[in-house]
Amino acid sequence: MIAAIIKEFHLLSRDLHGIAVLFLMPMIFMLIMSVALSQSDDVNQNSKIALVGDASNPINLLLIDELKNQNNIHVDSIELIDQDAAKVQLIQNHYDILVINPNTTITDLTHDAPLQLVSLAGTDALRLLNLEAILQKIYLQYRLPYLLTQQNSVPEHQYNTTQNIILEQQLANFLTTNIIVEEFLNTNGLVVVKPSSVQQSVPAWLIFGMFFIMIPLSNVMTCEKQTNTIIRLKLAKASATRLLFAKLIPYFIINQLQFLGMILLGIYVLPLVGIAGFVLQGPYWFYMMLSIAISLSALGYALLVSVLAKSAEHAVVLGGGGNILMAALGGIMVPSYMMPETMQTISLISPMSWALTGFHNLLLNQYNFTQILPQWLSLICFACIFLSLASAIYYRQLNKRYI
């Protein structure tokens, strides 16, 4: 029994990949996720808010005071006539959210318009919800009595039962209509539809899945090395470039099918289970171009892992582990806007982050293709570097391989 236990310890101590998975991976993962989520408790996260409205309106003053009392919210007041300028500042990221109050002191209950919450399409939904809750509370607390006071200013001799009924009806209408409406802009200043959680999550998991193309590719390539099949390829004077192309083309097609499959799943299957369907905004070719860039990056990474790995197990640890780390860093598991600033900067090194930003910009901000060129080119550059590096190593392995 003791000998068997000792034997197991010996075996474990010599399985470096297993040890890496057991200890190193969770440690790194825990570190990244802890830092990434360190600001998630504070949903306001130094929000910069502009209250656009009549500066003389006492309700606006109250709103500003109340918002300033909240943690980590910075509030500026902007006149209603400067609404357009405020929207430009929002697009330029001077503000995170605009709260537009179109009502003035003389607006009565019947003409009371809801507050407008204007933000960019990618704004954290949690942050918006939190702000809505604060505004709703304050607005109801102050606006309703204020409106009622206005109604009460009607002379008592003119106040009759009919008017009482009308007032009750107006109140009922006021309470049943939305006090707050949301408006989402893209960075071109165009109004876009409200992004659902599906719009946010489908691209993230799609990109994550596409990078796992390394599993089947590395399986085949490590098998070639382990069984000496590579020797046969070398003896047949097979061209390394042709062999690599022959490998990459089918996996590229599979990757593209993966992309298409996930999109179709989001569009047609999610509504069947009662979840909002995924909607592709903008021309399809933008997405095609992006999916090609993502595929090439994923294949570059997969190929490099495959040529470096000595066995299939090694490839799973090296490639799978790398994928999870890239995902954790790149905003796949925790949206990058929830991360602290330093972490957000670090997240920019992950190709998954470029892919996700590009995808979200097309989907949520309805950007055109030139606007996502920085992300697209980053992915293409990553693909070129990794594919070149992997090809050079493969070429060297093929040439140096002997029995």
Place this chain on the structure above:
Amino acid sequence: MLKLSNVSHCYAKSNQNAISNVDLAIESGTCFGLLGPNGAGKTTLISLMTGLLPLQSGQILYHNQSLAKLSIQQSQRISLIPQEYAFYPQLTVWENLQFFASLYHIKNRNFLCSLLEKVALLSYRNTLSKNLSGGLKRRLNFAIGLINSPSFIFMDEITVGVDPLSRQFILDSVKQLSREGVTIIYTSHYLQEIESLCHKIAIIEGGKLRYCDTVDNILTQNGHQHCLITLSKPVSADLLASIHGSVVANHSSYIIRINTLAIQLVSVLNSLKNYEILNVQYGYGSLESFYLNFLNQTAFINKDDK
């Protein structure tokens, strides 16, 4: 003819030659056995001869043409059947064959079918290679090695772990190839195989060529003539005493080994009148006994163990 002159090779990070000044000549259309203990340098030599390892010094000539200067078509006529199953286990037998054939631009289905027929795998053509038995996997490995209709084939321990039936099948196929004029360089630790297949052998040890001769010469010059007589019942002690000459047997054995000349055999057979003789084998000493004696004499085994 395959000719090696003064071939040496030293691996990077090693200060000792893996192969030192090897001179060897292998006649076309013969089966040549490469023998030697583990780590002797046989595999390095095969790697050099197939061009898998670059030649550092010396010369390797295929039909008087340098290996490095062979055209792609010529070098594609050199094949290697490694010890490992060098094919894709996830592909079927036919798919594997098709892929490796495509590397040589071979599209002839009939040729591939005949190849499968040759190794008796035609009925398994649609079976996933990973699902084949060990013996059938060896046959597939063998068939892939023949796909380019090679003129030189290097076979590196191709019968390891194979059941006797499949081994016999493979050995018969090797003999057939040899008869067809293919030059075969065969390595194996099963010396009976070498003895039955090879015309000539070379013993490599410590990276050096220690011995090279034909199997016939080895057996006639170094082996002893012997006769094995198998009887239907054990030999009696009286009988053993009555047989003249060098007899190896005991009274409980059914087999008598007589180290004697053919001329004396008649008198021995006369002594066995009262016994039913089931079989008589007449021949020389085995290659295995020669090989072990050779290594023992030169103390290579001890040196290798160190």
